[in-house]
Amino acid sequence: MPKILIVGGGYAGFYTAWKLEKWLRAGEAEVTVVDPLPYMTYQPFLPEVAAGSIEARHAVTSQRRHLKKTSVITAKVTKIDHASKTATITPELGEPWEFEYDVVVVTGGAVSRTFPIPGIADNAIGLKTIEEAVAIRDRLVSNFDRAASLPAGPERERLLTVTVVGGGFAGIEVFAELRSFASSLLEYYPQLTFDETHFHLIEAMGRIMPEVSLETSHWVIKHLAQRGAEIHLDTQLTSAQDGRIELSTGESFESDLIVWTAGVMANPAIVRTSDLPVEERGRIKTRADLRVGDDEEFIADAWAAGDISAVPDLSGGGVGGYCVPNAQHAVRQGKLLAKNIVAVLRGEEPKQYFHKNLGAVAGLGIGSGVFQSGKLAIKGLLAWFAHRGYHGLAMPSWERKFRVFWGWWNNFWLGRDIVALEAVQNPRAQFELFAARPKPPAAEAPAPAAPAAAKAAKPAEKEPVAAK
Template sequence: MSTTERPRILVVGGGYVGLYAARRILKKMRYGEATVTVVDPRSYMTYQPFLPEAAAGSISPRHVVVPLRRVLPKAEVLTGRVTSIDQDRRVATVAPHVGSAYEVPFDYLVVALGAVSRTFPIPGLAEQGIGMKGVEEAIGLRNHVLEQLDKADSTTDEEIRRKALSFVFVGGGFAGAETIGEVEDMARDATKYYASIEPSDLRFVLVDVAERILPEVGPKLGEWGLEHLKKRGIEVHLKTSLKSCVDGHVVLSNDVELDSNTLVWTAGVKPNPALAEFGLPLGPRGHVDTEPTLQVKGTGHIWSAGDNAQVPDLAAREAGVENAWCPPNAQHALRQAKVLGDNVISGMRGFPQQEYKHASMGAVAGLGLRKGVAMIKLGKLSFRFRGRLGWYLHRGYHGMAVPTWNRKIRVFADWTLGLFLKREVVSLGAVEHPRDEFHEAAAPPAARPAPVAESVPSEQRPTVKAG
C-alpha cells in the first residue's frame, strides 16, 4: 500500500488513454476516495489525427494539444518519465526533466505509454528523417517545407533547386497518405507567392512496402485514394522500401534514386520500449498482454489499453476472426479508456470487471482541402464516401472527437476562418533556434572573410511572376 492517507491511482502516460481514463476515474470517484497522479514527459495530450492539418496550416498547433493540468484540475500531474516499476513494493521511479529521480508509491496502476515510431537500421534515416508523432514534428515539417521553397526560389543552382523541391514520404497508412496529401496541397498553394517556382517544379514521392495505401478504409477507397494522389502528380511506389538516404540521396529498393532534403517517415509504430523495464507480461511485439477487462494478465491492480496494449477484439472474434486484437487507433483508445476508468473504480471498490467490446464504426481520412475518404459502418452495412463528402465526414468526426469543448470550438473556428481567408505560407523555422541571432550579435566577431557574390548572367537569374 502507498504511504499516502488515500490510495493512489498512478496513470503512466498522458495520451489518449491516460487523459480519458484519468477523466473517467475523476468523474466516477467519490470525493476524497483516492489520489489520481498522471505522469508524462509532456504537460499536454496531442490529438494525433490533426497533425497532418497542423503541418498544412489548416489548424493552429495550440489547438491540436490539450493541456493536462487544465483538463485534469483535480489530478496530480507530474512532468517526467517513469523509468521503472517495482511491483512488489508498488513503487514507480519518476525521472523529471531536471533534478534527481524519485519514487512515487501507488495502489493501482494504469499503463498508457502509447507508441513510438517504428524505424529500421537504414543508413541516413536517423540523420535525415522527420517523424509525425508529435505536434513539434508537424510544425517542424511545415517550416522545413516552406524553407525549401524559400531556398529554391533564391538560388540559380539547378541541383540545389531540384533537391529542395523534392519531398519523399515513407509509409502509406493514415499518417503517410494524409500527411503527403495535406503538405502537397499546402506547397502547391504556396508556389503562387514564389517568383520562380511553378507547381510542376514540385516532386512529391510516396513509398510503401504494401500493395496499396490506406488499408484502414478498405480496398475500394484505398484504390480511389491512390488514383487521386497520382492525378495530383504525386509519384507512388508500392511494394517498395527505402534502402538508404545518406546526405539526402534517397535510394529505393526498385532502383529509383533521387536527391531530397525532405524525408518524412510514417512507416508504422511500435509499443513504447520503456515497457520492457516495467516487469509486465508482454506479447510477441512488445505490447502489454491484457485480459478483455483491460487488466494486465496475472495482476488484479494493473490495467493497460491503447497503442501499448494487446487487447483481445471480442467483436471480431465473435464474427469468426481468430486471435483478433484491437487495432491501435483513436476509435478504440477512446472507448477502451472509458471502460478502463470504470474498471479501476470497480476494482478499488471490489466490484466485478467489465469486458471491453467494440465493433469498428469505420474509418475516415483527409487528403488535403476538400479531399477525403470515409467508410461508415452501421451494423452489417458499410457506406463509402469520397471527395468533398468524405472530407466533410473526416472533419466532422474528428472535430467532435477532439477532447474538450474548448478545443472543439477552436478547431471549428480555424476551419471556418479558412473558408474565407487565404492560407498562411510563412515559415517560422527560426523559432526552433530562437537564440541564434542574439548569440551571433553578442559573440565576439569571428575572423572570417566576407562572402563574395558570384556574378550570375541575367538569363540565369530567378524570374519574377507578373502581378
C-alpha cells in the same frame, strides 16, 4: 485513500484521468498522471498541423487545465516495480524519487518504429508528436523560400521534393495534405512552377490504407496522381543517405524532406523497465477487461490501455486478434478503464472492452477526403466534411473544439497562414550572433629593460683592428 498512478498522459491516460475525476466520489481515491509532456496530442490532427490548416497549440490539450482534481507530474517514469508497488519518477531537473502507489495504469503509448536503413536516423522525421508536425510544416515553407532564390536546376528541385515512407492512414493523410499545401504555396512564389515540385510515397506492400476497400484505395492513388503525386507500391526504401533516396526498384532521386510513417511500437522506455508481462511484439499483456494478464489470470491492481497494450479485439476485426494501435481504441479504452477501476474499488466486476469499427475517414487536403464504412464509400468533398466533423467533435473539451473550428473558419476566409518559424528550433542563434562578450584579458607586459648601471658594468666589446 488509494493512490492511482497513471503512467502516460496521451489518449488513454488523459481520458482515464478525465473520467476518473467525473466518476470517483470525493475522497475515494487520489489520482496522479506522470508524463514527460504537459499536454495530450490529438494525433489525427498532425497531418493538418503539418499542412498549416490547424494551429499547433490547438491540436493539443493541456493536462493541468482540464485535469483539475488530478495531480500532474511532468517527468518520466523510468522504472515500474509492481511487486513492491513503486515507480521511479525522473524529472528533467533534480533527482529521481520513488513513488508508492496502490493501483498502476500503464498508458505510455507508442513511438515510431524504424529499420536500420542508411540515412533514415540522420535525415528523416517522424509524425508522432506535435513538434514533428510543426517542423515538417516549417521545413516545407522554408524550402520554398530557399528554392525561390536559386536558379532552376537539381538543387532547387531537391528542396521541392518531399518523400513519405509508409502508406497507412497517417502516411497517406500527411502526403496528401502536404501536396495540397505545396500547391497552394505556389501562388506566393512566382519564380517556382508546379512541375518543379515532386511528391513520392513509398509503400512496401502492394496497396495503401488497409482499413478501406481495395477499390477505395485505388481511387485515392488515382486521385493523388491527378494532383501530381506519385505512389510507389511494392517498393522498399534501401537508402536515404545524405538525402539521396534509393529504392528497391533501382530508382533514385534527391529529397530534402523525408517523413517516416512506416509503423509504430510500444514505448520501449516503459515496457523494458517494468516487471509487468510483455507479449512477443513488445506490448504489455492485457485482458479484455483491461487488467494486466491473460485469460487465465490477472495481476491485481495493474491496468493497461492504448498503444502500449495488447488488448484482445472481441469484435474479430483486429490484427492477430488484438486491437490495432489507433485513436479510436485508445480513447474508448481510457473511458472504460476509468469505469472499471471505479467498479473494482467498489467491489464490483469490471466490464470487457468491445468496440466494432464503424468506419474509417481520412482527409486528403482541402476539399478532398475519403470515408469507408462497410461497403459504403464516400469520396471527395462530402467525405472531407465528414472527416473534419468527426475529428473536430472528437477533440476533447469544448474549449479545444471551439479553437479548432474557429481556426478552420478563419482559414476559409483568409487562407492558410504561410509564415514559417523554423528559427524557433534554435531560438538563441540570432542573439548569440550579436551578443557582446567580455574582452579577453590583456596580454602580459614585456619584461622591463635592464638599468643603465648594469649596462655600464658589462665589459666593453673590443673594436675591430683596422687592417694595416
